[in-house]
Amino acid sequence: MGELKSVSLEPSESGFATTRLDALLNWARKWSLFKYPFVTACCGMEFMALTSPRFDGSARFGAEAPRFSPRQSDLLWVVGTISQRQAPVLRRIYEQMMEPKWVLAFGTCASCGGFYDNYTTVPGIDKIIPCDVYVPGCPPRPEAVIDGLMLLQDKIQRGDRKPGIVKPHEDPALVQLRRKENV
């Protein structure tokens, strides 16, 4: 229960636990993300793989219930290429969502336009709406998406509403390897 520690629940003698309210709220939020899947392209296939039992990428995070109304959801999954013609729709969906809300760019196309560098494609959804986590890959492996989801959870727990890129995890094995090479 390492997560509970970060909320700093300390049982006192009188049977009360004290914590910061926002820390508790953020803890509750990050384990009950209601997702709105905005699936437009082939990444949707990998999204299905992610949410199906083998990887179980949503139920384990308390996010198994997709909501097909933006008003009932707080995590917008942008899965796939966004064309210029779709941009107003995506913008509107985002605006209809209730605060607090987060956006996850699933795959290269949603993150930066991918290899589409042309008249028809939006070069990354961050041109239109704020984006919290970018998951690279064409399409990304479910492991990558789960990693992105965990980064988003960290971000929610920190109460970080700033846009930008979360620092990547350091693989301890790689760090050691790099040290050896430098020496």
Place this chain on the structure above:
Amino acid sequence: MSQRVLEVLKEKFGSAIVETHSFLGDDTAVVDPKSWKAVCAFLKSDPQMAFDMMVDLCGVDYAGFASGPGGATREARFEVVLHLYSTSRRHRVRVKARVGDDEGDDAQLDSVTDVWPGVNWFEREAYDLLGITFLGHPDLRRILMYPEFTGHPLRKDYPANKTQPLVEYRTEAEAGLTLEKQAPFREDEGMPFGRRVWGVERGES
């Protein structure tokens, strides 16, 4: 197999058939744009032809080609290509018309929606992406691009990566991070024929 179709066309329309060729079983007739509709109506209604199925209609932009298709002198910039099939006679033919001047202003052709109603959206597509106007079309609007779009994106003189956003992009100050799309490789994108370099040479970027 359907070379007979070409022979009948040449016999009936004479000089309106600009040229014909057959290659690997594909038979093509290039038609004078003025006779476009007459030739199409004949191909549909004549019992020997009976081309009841319109397979495809598309446009081709030959801008920048020194010579026309097949090495001929290039007079028109665009080519409209129509593919037909006869379900009763089981033969196919490809009909082409060459339209438009080098600026692409005068690209006009008669619509054949009266002959095959299904050609409606194909003509709209050719109009949308290449700017070929089909005279007499019942509803000549853009079909893939949005009405706010100016220009015709598949024309060779349209800059390939020029976007016309419907939603105004956020500024970098708003976003708090750099929004410039980073090139994955160098300017040539790892290939000797990268289009960025192309654009530089033509003075577009």
